[in-house]
Amino acid sequence: MSDEKDRPQTRPLGSRSAGPVAPEGLYEKMKEGPFAGRLACSLEEAEAGSWREIVLDYEVGASGVADGATLKVTFKFYSDWALFQTADPKGADYLSVDYQAGPLAPGQSPASVQHLAVRFDQKGHERPYQKAVIVDVIDGYLNMGDHIVIRLGDRRAGGPGTRVQTFVDDDFRFRAYVDPLGTSRYVAVPGDVSLRVVAGAPARLSLVGPRFARPGAHAPFRLSALDRWGNIVDDFPGRIRLSILAGAETIASRDLAFPDKGWASVAIEDVPTDRGDVTLIAALDARDIPAASAFLSVFADAPAPRGFYADLHVHAHDTVGTNSPSYNAAFARDVGGVDVFGYTANDFQITDANWRDGVAAVNALDAPGRFVTYPVQEWCGSSTAGGDHKVIFLGEEEPDFPYDAQGRHNRTLSWNEDMKSPKVELGRWPVNELWDAYGHSPETHLVVPHVGGRRYIADWHHPELERLVEIASAWGHFPWLYRDVIARGYRLGVSANSDEHRGRPGGGAPGVQVFGVRGGLTGVFAESLDRAAIGRALRARHSFATTGERLALIVRCGDRLQGDAFEHEGPAEIDYRFLGDAGFDEIAAFDHEGLLWRRNLHAELGYSHTRARLRWGGARIKDRYRWASWNGRLRVQGAVVRSFASVGFEHDEENAWRAGATDIAFRSETYGDADALELEIDDLSAARFLVEGTIGGFVKVGDPRFPAPFVHAPEFRFEATGRELIEKGELRLDLGGVELFLALERLADTPPPRDIAGRFTVEPRNGPFGFRPVYLFGRQRDDAKIWSSAQFITFVDGPNESEAK
Numbered sequence: 001m002s003d004e005k006d007r008p009q010t011r012p013l014g015s016r017s018a019g020p021v022a023p024e025g026l027y028e029k030m031k032e033g034p035f036a037g038r039l040a041c042s043l044e045e046a047e048a049g050s051w052r053e054i055v056l057d058y059e060v061g062a063s064g065v066a067d068g069a070t071l072k073v074t075f076k077f078y079s080d081w082a083l084f085q086t087a088d089p090k091g092a093d094y095l096s097v098d099y100q101a102g103p104l105a106p107g108q109s110p111a112s113v114q115h116l117a118v119r120f121d122q123k124g125h126e127r128p129y130q131k132a133v134i135v136d137v138i139d140g141y142l143n144m145g146d147h148i149v150i151r152l153g154d155r156r157a158g159g160p161g162t163r164v165q166t167f168v169d170d171d172f173r174f175r176a177y178v179d180p181l182g183t184s185r186y187v188a189v190p191g192d193v194s195l196r197v198v199a200g201a202p203a204r205l206s207l208v209g210p211r212f213a214r215p216g217a218h219a220p221f222r223l224s225a226l227d228r229w230g231n232i233v234d235d236f237p238g239r240i241r242l243s244i245l246a247g248a249e250t251i252a253s254r255d256l257a258f259p260d261k262g263w264a265s266v267a268i269e270d271v272p273t274d275r276g277d278v279t280l281i282a283a284l285d286a287r288d289i290p291a292a293s294a295f296l297s298v299f300a301d302a303p304a305p306r307g308f309y310a311d312l313h314v315h316a317h318d319t320v321g322t323n324s325p326s327y328n329a330a331f332a333r334d335v336g337g338v339d340v341f342g343y344t345a346n347d348f349q350i351t352d353a354n355w356r357d358g359v360a361a362v363n364a365l366d367a368p369g370r371f372v373t374y375p376v377q378e379w380c381g382s383s384t385a386g387g388d389h390k391v392i393f394l395g396e397e398e399p400d401f402p403y404d405a406q407g408r409h410n411r412t413l414s415w416n417e418d419m420k421s422p423k424v425e426l427g428r429w430p431v432n433e434l435w436d437a438y439g440h441s442p443e444t445h446l447v448v449p450h451v452g453g454r455r456y457i458a459d460w461h462h463p464e465l466e467r468l469v470e471i472a473s474a475w476g477h478f479p480w481l482y483r484d485v486i487a488r489g490y491r492l493g494v495s496a497n498s499d500e501h502r503g504r505p506g507g508g509a510p511g512v513q514v515f516g517v518r519g520g521l522t523g524v525f526a527e528s529l530d531r532a533a534i535g536r537a538l539r540a541r542h543s544f545a546t547t548g549e550r551l552a553l554i555v556r557c558g559d560r561l562q563g564d565a566f567e568h569e570g571p572a573e574i575d576y577r578f579l580g581d582a583g584f585d586e587i588a589a590f591d592h593e594g595l596l597w598r599r600n601l602h603a604e605l606g607y608s609h610t611r612a613r614l615r616w617g618g619a620r621i622k623d624r625y626r627w628a629s630w631n632g633r634l635r636v637q638g639a640v641v642r643s644f645a646s647v648g649f650e651h652d653e654e655n656a657w658r659a660g661a662t663d664i665a666f667r668s669e670t671y672g673d674a675d676a677l678e679l680e681i682d683d684l685s686a687a688r689f690l691v692e693g694t695i696g697g698f699v700k701v702g703d704p705r706f707p708a709p710f711v712h713a714p715e716f717r718f719e720a721t722g723r724e725l726i727e728k729g730e731l732r733l734d735l736g737g738v739e740l741f742l743a744l745e746r747l748a749d750t751p752p753p754r755d756i757a758g759r760f761t762v763e764p765r766n767g768p769f770g771f772r773p774v775y776l777f778g779r780q781r782d783d784a785k786i787w788s789s790a791q792f793i794t795f796v797d798g799p800n801e802s803e804a805k
Helices: 002-006 026-032 325-334 352-363 431-438 479-487 531-539 601-605 722-728
Strands: 038-041 045-047 054-059 070-075 095-100 115-121 131-138 147-152 169-179 193-198 204-208 221-226 239-246 249-257 265-268 278-284 292-298 308-315 340-346 372-379 389-393 445-449 468-470 493-495 521-524 543-546 552-557 565-568 572-579 584-591 594-600 607-619 628-637 641-647 655-658 663-670 674-681 688-697 715-721 730-734 738-748 755-762 772-780 785-788 791-795
Touching (some): 308 389, 308 531, 340 352, 340 389, 445 531, 479 785, 493 543, 641 663
Parallel strands (some): 045 193, 308 340, 468 493
Antiparallel strands (some): 070 131, 070 169, 221 265, 308 521, 389 445, 521 543, 584 594, 628 663, 641 674
16 A cells, blocks of 8 residues: 555546646556666577577667667677678678667657667677677657667578577677666666577587607597587587507507587597507598598607697686686587696686686596696786786695785786776786786796787796796787797797687687687696696796697707706707698797798608699787788689699688689688698699789778778789799798788698608807797698797807807
């Protein structure tokens, strides 16, 4: 009764009695409904990478929406959902908006809105929900109960729909915000729209394991079924024939089966290591899926019982990743086949409770001898304060994060979406204060500078805390960073990790946009698989870095390994061994001044008279939106291209095709990596080559079908003849940016070698910092790359650089 008595008394329109006037029943409707409205979605589940039309229906709440106000429907920035366009209703990913008036209460006036306009902004809201579909209300207001209907991939004009993100997500969310009063102050619409993004049909097999082992050592492998985007397939009870070969002889063969339920992945624990080098081949029964292979080299003087592979930089859904910390750790172990895992949290974004839960979850999976886990803080200072650094907590004790023993927080700052206040609480800033936080115990902390959204600037360096630098990840390939720190005289070894945001750690598959290459891996030489031994090896720089493949690189000077700093008398003899899978195009050695020597394996094998390659790559800039979008055309005249193959392309949206009798068109993005076309030509000596096209980049707002031109080289043109190529073997055009290039290269008929060993001599000359750093690099035919940590050689009585000059 009190509710009835307290309710304002109004009379409907047309009533003759005195008193307030209001639309009949609208007051009750407004008090019962959500103030900020509600959002609904037309589906609950979608296959990764599929094409769909998705309808998002926003029902206006009691707030109404004022003239000039805005609705945003946002999703997380690391999603590679295809970018929306509003220019072509018949094209892919067309974005539209409709207004639908809701029912009126008796006596209520209709809304006066004249028009809704829609746009897409890649940074239209606050991290992590940065990607935003933005609807502007033009010339009038909206009533409660009206609807704003957004179509993602509108098919009504004949378009194909929109391409769903390419990676699996248990809880993909659209989150809406409305500016009801037109003040540019937004309120969250209650109840996110959640949908499951699931894997597609099996398309390929993944077979991963150590690249080398000692005789008698345990060498476990993992076999998994993946869809065409690299997602692990669920509930696929396929049968597989595994064959193990020593040379041409099959020494073991047996059937394997994926489980009926859950991930289509199985362990292979009994690979023999007493029969010398072996090749593993796995083939599915009666399916049109190519077989997978892997190689294991067995030798007594291996620097570890087996090659250990680490992914020390993996985000989960508690900051800017996908799925839970335990999901990511299990994926790294059971699909990625890695030995060491780093659960990583952006320090300004992680809440105290989420950090505790995440650390507890991955600690529970730490199993010495099988799988090692570490908690990792990502210090997220901007580049002007030092740039991104991660802190790997190597010890068994509880990490001194987010707070130290005195209760001071060790974050860069506290600033996350759960905060109730917009005030920034500053912590360890700049990076000097990060060193203060952990410098008391460098043996239990490993600080690794890296290139992410806020790239590391090498003006800062702490020699005790920092022992490795990350030079490859899903963000791209960064050889320029290692050259930089080596030239400055920093004693840093190499690391590569996934920096995974999409739930596929362990050298996982690349996606589209931002994280456009495969995640990296760090190879570790340790005597056992446990936190203490791996931690010592990492701090000793006994490492190599790959772009995600199970390659290996071993470098020795006598009994000294890569990463070691030591004194030496006289010239140094450096022994090396590269172990790959697709075969190496080139290997090289570098010191602080640059290239020492380079071996072109195709030239050594002998060039073909009919085979050549067009290769392109690099990045526009060193910072976050670094990639180069290539749209080009290769014209070959005077000779016939009998066949061509695309090499190094990361996914189905990078491709090449015949574009006429003499032309091959290509489209791809490079992030410091390279893509290529391998050509079979009937008469190379008679060929004339013309390569031309455009280079573009990040589109924040506008039509994503037309990347923003790269201002320093918006167009490229490269002409050469087959005779010139035959004479020189390699022709190259540099295009600026960060090592952007085009190259024509001759190839051998013989496949390049997977196993390369050799020796070279380093003359006894020290750099200006009193020693000479020397490291090695290799690139495979498929653009997979590997680097060794440098050896830091102090030549006793050798001249330093200035004396030599």
